[in-house]
Amino acid sequence: MRSFRFYLLLCLLGANGWAEELPATLILTWEKDPCRSMTALWLRGPGLGETPRKDLPEVIQWKKVGEGSWQPAATESSPFPDPDKMGKPRWTLVKARWDRLEPGGEYLFKIGSSPEAKFCTAPQNIGSGVTFVEGGDIDIADSSFKMMVLGARQNPLFMSLGGDLAYGDGHDIKREIAFWKQWRQAAIAPDGRLIPLVPGIGNHEVKGGYVQEGATFEEMKARAPFFYAWFGGLYRQAEPVALDFGDYLSMLLLDSGHVLPIASQTGWLKENLEKRKAVPWVFASWHVSTYPSFRKWKDQKEIVQTREEWVPVLEQSGVAAVFTHHEHNLQRVESEGQTGRKIPVLGNGAMGVEARPQNCPESKALTKAFAQSDYLNVIQLRPKGVIVRSLGPEGEELDRVDLPLRAKP
Ligand SMILES: [Fe+2]
Incomplete structure (x- = not known):
């Protein structure tokens, strides 16, 4: 019976891993040169996924389209303002930043076991438009x-x-x-x-x-x-x-x-x-x-x-x-x-x-x-x-x- 419960727990965890989606509030934006950087922002907390902890931060992996191995990227997290709660934040803002990217580059990233997401940096020249x-x-x-x-x-x-x-x-x-x-x-x-x-x-x-x-x-x-x-x-x-x-x-x-x-x-x-x-x-x-x-x-x-x-x-x-x-x-x-x-x-x-x-x-x-x-x-x-x-x-x-x-x- 105990081994059956353990098996069930593994199945549930496995199912949860499959079910992990990209964050529901994910935003991509620029804080620096649009040709060479990208910033991803999202919230965690009630209804938006587990809040990252210092000992358990969010794990990001990324790579350029067409290149071999995934690389880890660091994230930062900070309390998201919650004015109606008189300064007791319920949600946490998580941020990942890339710089030194290539202009006009196509990149992939994953957050935890999420599906892959794609972004592009701005091209250096106008090209055809x-x-x-x-x-x-x-x-x-x-x-x-x-x-x-x-x-x-x-x-x-x-x-x-x-x-x-x-x-x-x-x-x-x-x-x-x-x-x-x-x-x-x-x-x-x-x-x-x-x-x-x-x-x-x-x-x-x-x-x-x-x-x-x-x-x-x-x-x-x-x-x-x-x-x-x-x-x-x-x-x-x-x-x-x-x-x-x-x-x-x-x-x-x-x-x-x-x-x-x-x-x-x-x-x-x-x-x-x-x-x-x-x-x-x-x-x-x-x-x-x-x-x-x-x-x-x-x-x-x-x-x-x-x-x-x-x-x-x-x-x-x-x-x-x-x-x-x-x-x-x-x-x-x-x-x-x-x-x-x-x-x-x-x-x-x-x-x-x-x-x-x-x-x-x-x-x-x-x-x-x-x-x-x-x-x-x-x-x-x-x-x-x-x-x-x-x-x-x-x-x-x-x-x-x-x-x-x-x-x-
Ligand atoms: Fe207005």
């Missing part, structure tokens, strides 16, 4: 999942989400977990590759939504605990982030007054655009729309400030386009060109939320396209130009714009 997907204002609805899946089906190198992701407002951990579970299920390319996320912050990542008068960076980060727990390895300093993809693409990720004051970023923007004069495709992205579509121009101080602080700098630069969000519909405008050339501003964030009407007379005058619809942008970079297609929930093309390659300085 690179595609990425962009959107924002997502939520945890069925419509949000549908839009994430639509994005993944475009087989993008990465998806850039410009804020208002889970609508957890810096405290709702259940919402946060539900969002990343959806992302894990959706962000899979047609060939099974996991799609990395380029994250941006919005008001719904932050308690109170916006910078508090006189608050320090550390104090403001504490008001956006989930965002900085996940993505503090990218957003390390009290300034925006520039992610450079080889010699062909740069993403400038700004903060429209959520943790960093808007005016504090203007000098950084100027300097970082200047540094990237030779990069053919530079995009800036932030959350609050500078050319609102539902609100009016004077309805929110961040609308006014981003226009006054950043538009003149951008109009005098070679930026290809700006992505904005927060208004929950599709609206493409061109800036007024009062301080330089007119720049395309592609907004305004609706990737699963209920779409709102266009109510803004000032922006209407600058509008090139509008749809009261969820949408995402598919940006196809080609050696001689960019095509941006805005797709609605059924994959229908709501807007399309060609951005010509600008003359080299």
Whole structure:
């Protein structure tokens, strides 16, 4: 009888080993050079698998596709913020980082006895072309999942989400977990590759939504605990982030007054655009729309400030386009060109939320396209130009714009 019980236990353990899946909240993202690094993040704890211990850490194995033996990778774990539990974390954040990878490389990894997962680093050169997907204002609805899946089906190198992701407002951990579970299920390319996320912050990542008068960076980060727990390895300093993809693409990720004051970023923007004069495709992205579509121009101080602080700098630069969000519909405008050339501003964030009407007379005058619809942008970079297609929930093309390659300085 005892030996039968032992046999049963072995069978159960064996069955459990077979059943081990990739973590339900697994996210791939970049903290460093997208051509040479990758970071994987996931939660453990109630409902999400056993919490790793110092004497029993998570075991990762990885290798380059086509190469022989698996190698171990170290993980780090830390308590995941749990504001509603008054600082008593229920979940643990686990992180694995790879660097010194090869540009344009295909890699496999396993977590414990999970199936193999695949990721790709960014190529060093544009080659025949690179595609990425962009959107924002997502939520945890069925419509949000549908839009994430639509994005993944475009087989993008990465998806850039410009804020208002889970609508957890810096405290709702259940919402946060539900969002990343959806992302894990959706962000899979047609060939099974996991799609990395380029994250941006919005008001719904932050308690109170916006910078508090006189608050320090550390104090403001504490008001956006989930965002900085996940993505503090990218957003390390009290300034925006520039992610450079080889010699062909740069993403400038700004903060429209959520943790960093808007005016504090203007000098950084100027300097970082200047540094990237030779990069053919530079995009800036932030959350609050500078050319609102539902609100009016004077309805929110961040609308006014981003226009006054950043538009003149951008109009005098070679930026290809700006992505904005927060208004929950599709609206493409061109800036007024009062301080330089007119720049395309592609907004305004609706990737699963209920779409709102266009109510803004000032922006209407600058509008090139509008749809009261969820949408995402598919940006196809080609050696001689960019095509941006805005797709609605059924994959229908709501807007399309060609951005010509600008003359080299
Ligand atoms: Fe927002």
